[in-house]
Amino acid sequence: MNTTTSFHDSQSGGVKTILRASGLSHAFDYTLFENVDINIHQKEAIAVLGVSGSGKSTLLHILATLLKPQHGEVIYGDGFMYEQGDKKLLDIRRHDIGIIFQSHYLFKGFSVRENLEISSMISGNSIDMDLIKKLKIEDTMHQNVSELSGGQQQRVSIARVLLKKPKLIFADEPTGNLDRETANEVMEVMLEYIEKNNAGLFIVTHDEKVASRCNSAYRLQDKRLFPVTV
Numbered sequence: 001m002n003t004t005t006s007f008h009d010s011q012s013g014g015v016k017t018i019l020r021a022s023g024l025s026h027a028f029d030y031t032l033f034e035n036v037d038i039n040i041h042q043k044e045a046i047a048v049l050g051v052s053g054s055g056k057s058t059l060l061h062i063l064a065t066l067l068k069p070q071h072g073e074v075i076y077g078d079g080f081m082y083e084q085g086d087k088k089l090l091d092i093r094r095h096d097i098g099i100i101f102q103s104h105y106l107f108k109g110f111s112v113r114e115n116l117e118i119s120s121m122i123s124g125n126s127i128d129m130d131l132i133k134k135l136k137i138e139d140t141m142h143q144n145v146s147e148l149s150g151g152q153q154q155r156v157s158i159a160r161v162l163l164k165k166p167k168l169i170f171a172d173e174p175t176g177n178l179d180r181e182t183a184n185e186v187m188e189v190m191l192e193y194i195e196k197n198n199a200g201l202f203i204v205t206h207d208e209k210v211a212s213r214c215n216s217a218y219r220l221q222d223k224r225l226f227p228v229t230v
């Protein structure tokens with residue numbers, strides 16, 4: 001099921017905007033950021049850099065249905081994300097949003113295949129073996145996930161998210177535990193996915209090489225989101 005209908009963004013020559021956020025401000029013990037605007041378009045990969053504690057994960061959570069901002073709005077598809085009822089918000093999270101965390105939340109004690117079947121059940125598609133091969137986990141399908149290396153587990157968690165066929169991928173330092181070569185391959189898979197599926201990617205990273213592969217990059221600093229060239 002697809003719960004969104006994207007709309008045209010007159011600013012970008014007919015490219016469709018998937019999500020618009022404006023005037024976002026959020027504080028916990030101190031103000032993390034104020035008045036942040038960000039749009040995510042189809043086929044667009046956006047990277048956010050910034051020191052630890054600057055609020056990158058908080059911003060990602062706000063854009064990804066997980067946290068209502070204290071100020072500002074997030075418009076997803078045809079409505080205000082945080083004015084949807086709980087059921088609609090859960091539907092969006094379940095079907096349209098894919099979240100990849102640095103520490104992967106796989107079901108320990110289950111095989112790789114069982115972990116992946118959960119996503120294919122949600123999307124109603126069978127497991128895409130091309131994707132599994134690209135992520136180099138085809139030989140691990142029958143292994144218990146707790147037997148895999150950290151890098152393999154991260155690739156399984158990325159496969160699990162992509163098999164859901166999300167319209168938006170939110171990745172919070174997804175390559176943090178990976179070696180350079182694996183990090184490049186994982187980026188390749190995510191970029192190819194958004195291109196093929198008209199999806200968007202929002203990625204928080206410390207790695208400027210990862211950021212340089214995105215269409216645009218920002219730095220969260222002094223409570224603002226600055227565009228940067230990497």
Ligand SMILES: Nc1ncnc2c1ncn2[C@@H]1O[C@H](COP(=O)(O)OP(=O)(O)O)[C@@H](O)[C@H]1O
Pocket residue numbers: 028029032050051052053054055056057058059
């Ligand atoms: N749920 C929360 N409750 C209280 N403080 C929080 C919460 N989430 C994050 N923080 C605080 O907000 C600050 C920014 O956190 P975070 O968004 O995780 O930053 P980053 O991802 O850039 O390291 C940190 O000081 C963190 O302790």
Ligand SMILES: [Mg+2]
Pocket residue numbers: 056057058172
């Ligand atoms: Mg973080």
